[in-house]
Amino acid sequence: MSSADLISQELKPAIELTERCWPPEVKPPLHSSAEASAVLAEFADAQFQALDAYLRSPEFAARRRLL
Numbered sequence: 206m207s208s209a210d211l212i213s214q215e216l217k218p219a220i221e222l223t224e225r226c227w228p229p230e231v232k233p234p235l236h237s238s239a240e241a242s243a244v245l246a247e248f249a250d251a252q253f254q255a256l257d258a259y260l261r262s263p264e265f266a267a268r269r270r271l272l
Contacts, residue, residue, distance in 0.1 A: 216249040 223241050
């Protein structure tokens with residue numbers, strides 16, 4: 206999974222979900238919205254880095270050879 210895939214499949218839907226949680230007539234405070242986006246971005250980045258590290262690991266290579 207590339208970083209673009211991670212953003213489009215995980216981060217973007219999460220941001221859209223947080224935006225839908227607010228009633229249309231009430232706009233969330235900008236700092237809360239920005240902070241939520243930053244936290245989601247950090248989480249997505251950490252998940253991507255962990256996945257990338259695993260995909261490059263000898264353990265994954267060994268399992269892949271067994272398939």
